[in-house]
Amino acid sequence: MTVNTKAFGKVEIDDKLKLSIPRGLFGFEDYTEYVLFNDAEHEPFFWLQSTDEIEIAFILINPFLFRTDYEANVSDDELSEIGIKNNDNILTFTIVTVPQDGSPMTANLQGPIIVNKEKMTGMQAVLSDSKWKTKHDILAELNNKSGDRQKG
Secondary structure, three states: EEEOOOOOOEEOHHHHHHHOOOOOOEEEEOOOOEEEOHHHOOOOOEEEOOOOOOOOOOEEHHHHHHOOOOOOOOOHHHHHHHOOHHHEEEEEEEEEEEOOOOOOOEEEEEEEEEEHHHHHEEEOOOOOOOOOOOEEEHHHHHHHHHHHHOOO
16 A cells, blocks of 8 residues: 655555554544554664655654563553453554654653564554653663663
């Protein structure tokens, strides 16, 4: 399928990458149909592009890449809404913010996007653990992670 994207213009996307988010994302509840894809030039980032509105697109990252201690504790009831019955079918992403003013790139670890990779349905959760904030400095966290490895 051809998708108009905010970052790349028109691109061909495999139908298997269509992602339905029945309740939408916070602030974007009316937009429920997306495509989820990566771009080799911009690894480890993924793109979540609305198929209904070209201007609605998000950069995502796997939070475990920079926070190995990350825990997205989402209730079984919430997970069942997108058809998840076991953890083998879960992909977890966080939304990345890249400020125009040059301040640090951050990830929202408080509001992860949980994807049922088998059914390609998703949801945005809100975690109650105060450890997870809406703005975690990705590069600082990566530097802390590599420093921890050198100590151990």
